[in-house]
Amino acid sequence: MKKILYGIDFGTTNSALSIYDEEKKEILTTILIPSLIYFPETSASEGSLNYIVGETAIDAYLEDGMKGRFIKSIKQILSRSSFTETRIQNKRYNASQLVALILKELKTRADQFIGQSCTKAVIGRPVFFDDDNTSKDTLAQTRLNKAAELAGFDQVRFQFEPIGAAFAYEKTLTKKEHVLVADLGGGTTDFTYVILDPNKTGNIDRKEDLVASGGIYIGGDSFDSAFMWEKGTPYFGKYTQYEATPGKVLTVPKSLFANICSWDKMNFFNGLKIKKEIEDYYYFSGNDPKFKNLITLIDHNLGYSVFQSIEKTKVELSFQDHSCFEYSNMNIDIKEEVDIAEYDRIIDKDLQKIAHYMTEFLQKNNIQESAIDSLFLTGGTSLVPAIQKLFKSKFPHIKVNSGDNFTSVAKGLAYSSYLFEDGY
Known part of the structure; x- marks a missing residue:
């Protein structure tokens, strides 16, 4: 059997999975699906699926006249202690069970691609699931971990999403850079200040290169x-x-x-x-x-x-x-x-909150703008012109880079296999 690891970016709007061959040290492919679940109004016959996940969920929902239960932005309920469960088709679903349906869909598609079952994954998570609230963050992490278990993963490590994006960007570099990474998704905006060096790609110990991380609960x-x-x-x-x-x-x-x-x-x-x-x-x-x-x-x-x-x-x-x-x-x-x-x-009020948080992040971590070699923006919300304008006005003399806004994080997570080594 091949030695395979999955890098999984479970997102508010879209979710991605990169298949990483640990022996060849390369990504075989990346699967991207909308983070959507549709439960038809009429339950399926016994023994068949009673829900649809991903892009086909939209079509089925519209074909059924928008009846049944259509669920999006599930990631946002992970940190909500007020959400305990919901009843759908006479069955109760808690937050972990709903998230597991999306993770399981990604795993099924990836397993079919490689022709075997992979139970090892690095899963991304925002720096803060719900601003700087420790109890909500712990609840969300616990629920996401349980979702991974329910989806069939028994070897799991977690990595901050902007760090995953940073490692994807590192693959494109030819020299060492101090990089401010901004991951702007549907639910959160996360920042990481990291030292990237193409000569260190694949190194086991990267702790000293990860200078600072932070985030705010604002996104698309x-x-x-x-x-x-x-x-x-x-x-x-x-x-x-x-x-x-x-x-x-x-x-x-x-x-x-x-x-x-x-x-x-x-x-x-x-x-x-x-x-x-x-x-x-x-x-x-x-x-x-x-x-x-x-x-x-x-x-x-x-x-x-x-x-x-x-x-x-x-x-x-x-x-x-x-x-x-x-x-x-x-x-x-x-x-x-x-x-x-x-x-x-x-959207100005939300933009100002992002700008204010970014300034606080730099000040709190003693990061001088002159010390930043480049910016790396990822996530679908980074395409909004006002976001681009915000970063270019804040850092007028620093180059703004971007990768694949929807798969960069998953690829970087797949490159984080070092998390399974001793000491992590």
Whole structure:
């Protein structure tokens, strides 16, 4: 049997697995799938899978008229102590079990490629799962470890995701560099300051080269939430007024709309009590048509399709100055012209948080800008023009590099086989 190791980047939006041949010291291939799970409304027959993972999950969900349970951004529930389990098709799933479904799908595809079962993996994790909160971080790490076990891995090591990205970048170097790595994903933005040297590639001990790591719980999903709040929620009745008592007019609670701006909070609407409250607001608003859109969104599980349109707008604004946020389904009609300047304004609060954290990170670790030879940006969110602008304005005289924004981390994790050596 071949000596194989998997480098696994379990991401908020996409997940990747690189297959590493430990004898040849090379990556054979990398598999990339969306971090999505769809549970059809009707359970599968006994003995067959009752869920679909990855790119086919989207197609199946849309073909079924967006019924059943569609789950995305699962990574974000790992650190949530408030999430214990959810019931789907009369079966209970906790956080580890849901994550395991994605890891198992990656493992199955990789095992088929190599023709054998591999149970050894280096799995990436953000520097902080939920900002600098030790108890939440420990909970998330424990859950991710259990997910790996449930997926069939019995030899597991964990590596910070930006360190994985750094080792992938190191493969492209011809000389030693002091590098600031920024990994901007769907859920988090992580930084690592590392000394990279092509002559050290494959060395067992790299501890002294890893100077500092840190992260903040802001990523592409934060941008999408901000956009939904600004551009989407008015179409779902954010400004709806209702007559609480005769002559007393109030605006419906803003909290309702905060919960449609974050995918993991959509389950807030599952309870009978909140559904009854929403129906009451609708009645006392005089059947406001925009508030009716909120009821339609919830009752027909349309959240994902709305966020698909937001994602499309974000991607278009990464390559052009104007886009149109459009959505039309079940009498919900949205059409909003957006230019890059307005989009930058919408996400500015999150951008400033990233910028502030980056400055703190450098100061806390006594890293002088003059000591940084190059920047390496990875992750899908690094493609957002405002992010590029942020780094270029902060470091005007430092070259900004990037690799494959969706597979760099997985490849670097695969190069981290030294973690299995004694002393780690």
